[in-house]
Amino acid sequence: MRHHDGPPADLAVVGAGPAGMAAAVEAARAGLAVVLVDSGARLGGQYYRHAPEGFHARRPGALHHGFRRFTRMAAALDASGAEVRLGRRVWAVEKVTGPGEDDLVAVHCLAGERDERRETVLARRLLIATGAHDRPLPFPGWDLPGVFTAGGAQALLKGDLVVAGRTVVVAGTGPFLLPVAAGLAAAGARVAGVFEANGRFGLAPAVLAHPGKLVEAAGYARRLAAHRVPYLGRHAVVAAHGGDELTHVTVARLGRDWTPGARRTIECDALAVGYGFVPQIELATQLGCATRGGGDGPAVVVDEGMRTSVPGVYAAGEPTGVGGAELAEVEGGIAGRALAADLGRDAGRAPGSARRRAALTAFAAAMTRAYPVRDGWQGWLLDDTLICRCEEVPYARIKEARALGATDARSLKLLARPGMGWCQGRMCGYAVARLAGEDPAPPRRPIAQPVRLGDLAGEPGPPDFAGPPEPAGRPDFAAGEDPR
């Protein structure tokens, strides 16, 4: 372990979404010196993504469920004394020893956009609140301009006030499709249909037990009905078509295992498609934190105080299992108080937060059960369908690699290159794992974000006259793909 001499903060929080903000507020209020870093230009993460002030959005919260909560939390953060550093992309975290030979964590960031530079935050404790990223499934035409991840379409709308298209189809699985469709309809798009691959009411029993969620679901249903948006269960978009850009999609009825049946086409110029979310946990795996499988993919194991298996490292929000903004905020609060207590401060008490966490976690588990991804999607693939867009790996090459002896996801990657490109398998990792017949393994990404060799070398690189080179085949990451 190497030695660092800088004065450490008490706590570094990575991710300024609901979990990170809540934790920073609690910890800073209790007297900890907190540094909160986020890759975005504004607070809020994906859930509270909002337009910059220059956009003069008349009612910045109109697109948001619970935006008032966000403005309250932002004000609390401001008052708490926590130091906020935005526009920092964290590419690695590392255990180091500090001036008194005490264990510290070094959070290695890249600051700035074009003229990026290295910046390291030293802290006695680390909270990983890095959220989740979209989980897309490949299908013919998913690489056409006009096809967005559901999170990407939502982020465009919330962050840039841009409507993805004039006529939009929303497809995939899970309740997240509803706010996406409702938001697009409210912003003036014609939503030609919402196609849920599972049953529409799979979550009904759990929702009934959770009055808040019932009100929320009813609200979306009402708004979709007001815009006459059809909402069909057991249907999926199995192909997207168009020359240079999207012109129409093929929608198929699905069997129980998602085998496609009767098909029809729908004209549209945008498609928002999402099959859930994957916890973003590579900073935790860099440090060797224990993970567990199941649910929406590998998640970080934490105890009742959000402590991971690695001393001094905590996790809250989606990295501990996808559960939504409300659960993330509760977990952030728990983490902030536990951190304060662990560092000898009086964090006060929040009676009932453990119970709320348990209830919301149970709800999230019910959601995962109600909206699984069935392997029948593999029947949508054609030989030339790209599985990995970064490395332009078509399905045929995956089959060839399997014939060569690739029997698991890692050897598929080694023999056919899916996941070796720019996004390091964030986009295709789930699909490749399932094509290998296994559940996704915890990510191994020793470098979480692209970093210039000159910066990695620790010396300023020469100016990048041509601007950042655009590698061939780099996918157009919709904003929701923001891999914090």
Added chain:
Amino acid sequence: MADVVVVGAGVVGAACAYYAARAGLSVTVVDRGAVASGTTGAGEGNILVSDKEPGPELELSLLSNRLWRELADLGGFEFEAKGGLVVAETPEILDALTALAGKQELHGVRHTPVAAGELHGYEPHLAHGLAGGAFYPQDAQVQPMLAAARLLQHAPGAVVRTGVTVTGLLRDGDRVTGVRTDHGDIAAGAVVNAAGTWGGEVAALAGLDLPILPRRGFVLVTEPAAGRLGVPLVRHKVYTAAYVTDVASDSAGLSASAVVEGTPAGPILIGASRERVGHDRTTSIPVLETLARQAVALFPVLAARRVIRAYCGFRPYCPDHLPVIGADPRAPGLYHACGHEGAGIGLAPATGHLIAGLLTGAAPAFDATPFRPERFAA
């Protein structure tokens, strides 16, 4: 019953299976993972003769080099006879490099001395101020995972069973007569231990001590980087003469000397850190920084290129830095083909060729006694 069971579907096991099957033996290959999922899958694909001092490993690598050129006709694993450029930072290092190249030449390693002023004819983007170097035309590169897979594919009649873990050896007295696995027993006339970094564990199943330990290496991978007019930014395998001393070093701490090379897929690979830290996969930022510094020192143009990923693997090394190849007299029927440290890709065909010769009783291509398994016994 198979004539031979090969334990390990990495590049060394694949080469053993390939040459044994070509010699007419029936071969079964087992691996607890998938094809090339161990150290082969973390390799850069180096086929180097330039980095070896005269001695048994150099002889092995020269035979291997010839065999790789034959195997290249099988196709499908990105064989590139690109040559290696070894550069010297100072006149003193250049003198040492020139002396080494002269000795290597006597054993069949060809090289061209490169004066300081000629370096940029080989590598236009190389740093200025280097003292000179040597170009080794025999150095080559393969995509190691595909190479292992293709060798297995072209091994006539070989049965490859992945996801099968060897849990014990079948014995008849001292004799090894097959393997016990979590998917049942496989009887065989001979067992080849090609388990790489885990070769010591397989030997232990026979009650034998084989001191093979992991030596961790990190590799950095850049975004695809073509130079002007689509000419690769880095044309050869390029490394500093310090690499040779690092390979032979006994240091447990970090030693690193960057080997920089382009790939047909576009990215540039920067490799060759060496550390003894067991099988620890925890990211070591100082190691990544050292590799980056050395790569940028060789090719300043790389400073503006992005590293898009990094990975680590574990080289199987023996205390004397030589591989273990041959029949084990302590357990008749058991053969070892492991412990190749960072040179497994390069040395695989010669290893497989030697093992196949031992299995069939053919005359060996050269004296393999320096690699004998029992050499470590006290």
